[in-house]
Structure formats: C-alpha cells, structure tokens
Amino acid sequence: QDRILRHLTVGCTRLEFEYEIPYADAEKMLDELAEKPIIEKLRYVIPAGDGLKWEIDEFLGVNQGLVVAEIELPSEETCFIKPAWLGKEVSLDPRFFNSNLVSNPYSTWKK
Structure with a gap:
C-alpha cells in the first residue's frame, strides 16, 4: 500500500494528513487528479x-x-x-x- 500526504497551508503552517491507501487508488489519483x-x-x-x-x-x-x-x-x-x-x-x-x-x-x- 502507498501513503498519501495532503498539505493544507495557513501562513507557514501546513497541516498534513498521512494515511495508507491502496496502490490502485494512488495510481488513479495520480492519473486523474494530479496536475501535470x-x-x-x-x-x-x-x-x-x-x-x-x-x-x-x-x-x-x-x-x-x-x-x-x-x-x-x-x-x-x-x-x-x-x-x-x-x-x-x-x-x-x-x-x-x-x-x-x-x-x-x-x-x-x-x-
């Protein structure tokens, strides 16, 4: 399984949410959601x-x-x-x- 890290920025502070996701979900997110x-x-x-x-x-x-x-x-x-x-x-x-x-x-x- 892969981990996804989501950053939310307020000033210098960045909230991070890190948790495991299935590999297939990670691939789909990179293909369809990530900017290129x-x-x-x-x-x-x-x-x-x-x-x-x-x-x-x-x-x-x-x-x-x-x-x-x-x-x-x-x-x-x-x-x-x-x-x-x-x-x-x-x-x-x-x-x-x-x-x-x-x-x-x-x-x-x-x-």
Missing part, C-alpha cells in the same frame, strides 16, 4: 537535533536546479539552529509551492 507535469524530486533527510530533521528536496525535470530545505517543527514558535548552508526564507513565497511549480516551473523563472 508531476513534480519530480529527490529527498534527503538530515538530523537537526532535538528530534527535528531537515528535509532537503532536490527538484528534477522542469524544476531542475531548485533545492529547497524544510524543517518540520511542533509549532511555528519552536526555536531551532539555522545551519550555515541554509539559504533565504521562502516559506511564504508562493512561487515555491509545489502546486505553483507545476504551472510555473523553476526552469522558466528569470534568474
């Missing part, structure tokens, strides 16, 4: 201390060249150490939302 092209990326997980972790997404395909780091926190008020390799904050920039990267891929942005 499908976002392609590699994900790397790096421990951040205190039970936290960084999820680093290296985008592929039409979004190749874009790398985004995300840390999941118990709340927006949780303090964490920002590593030296971390770039600018883009949480509230809609260009970086996966839903917008489908229609406005990174490869088309003016650099």
